[in-house]
């Protein structure tokens with residue numbers, strides 16, 4: 001992996017032949033942040049032919065994904081992604097956002113996984129079920145509680161609907177996006193883009209751009 005663009009404070013990486021895992025940890029470590037992480041094809045699809053992101057990622061994307069997980073105190077994820085990707089518990093605590101009263105089956109039965117839902121779901125508050133909002137889930141309250149419980153660095157691994165809402169609510173600080181050298185095109189599967197939901201107008205500035213075997217790993221900061 002090589003660095004194509006890095007921030008001035010990591011200028012020594014600009015000419016690095018090899019970006020190591022230690023370098024990746026330097027690039028992705030941040031104290032208090034909400035970072036979105038996505039992978040997309042070159043034609044902008046967030047899923048592969050089977051409707052999952054697992055079929056569009058790459059080894060390089062996986063290296064970035066792992067470094068971001070190492071840097072995070074807590075993972076925030078929508079229940080749709082958990083169901084589609086059959087997400088299980090992780091070493092890093094996970095908060096799953098849903099309108100429903102129960103976690104998806106693949107991620108149940110772990111004290112390191114929290115369901116964040118609303119009062120209207122009928123769920124009861126407990127250490128692993130957070131009632132954040134009356135009729136709908138208040139994402140700002142979820143993020144704040146996740147920070148107080150697990151720590152300041154929140155990593156959201158999607159999916160597109162949750163990400164769209166987090167952006168619209170101005171809760172996101174950084175976007176990490178990998179493009180893998182693939183095209184999926186077609187209409188057999190309705191491929192989402194990385195953001196679904198309401199229209200947004202957000203500008204970002206580049207923090208770094210890395211390349212390995214045709215995969216580009218970018219990190220952008222939201223301009224406020």
Ligand SMILES: NC(=O)c1ccc[n+]([C@@H]2O[C@H](COP(=O)([O-])OP(=O)(O)OC[C@H]3O[C@@H](n4cnc5c(N)ncnc54)[C@H](OP(=O)(O)O)[C@@H]3O)[C@@H](O)[C@H]2O)c1
Pocket residue numbers: 037038039040045046047051052053054077078079080081082084085097098099100136137139157158159160161162163165192196
């Ligand atoms: N390319 C990538 O990097 C990437 C990353 C993640 C996912 N994906 C792909 O994206 C697809 C899933 O897309 P998606 O948009 O459905 O995923 P999503 O945003 O993870 O899930 C949507 C679901 O999350 C819950 N949710 C989201 N916001 C909520 C809120 N404010 N309040 C309450 N619940 C909320 C709801 O779950 P309930 O229905 O349980 O109420 C909603 O139906 C999959 O195909 C997956 O493979 C791709």
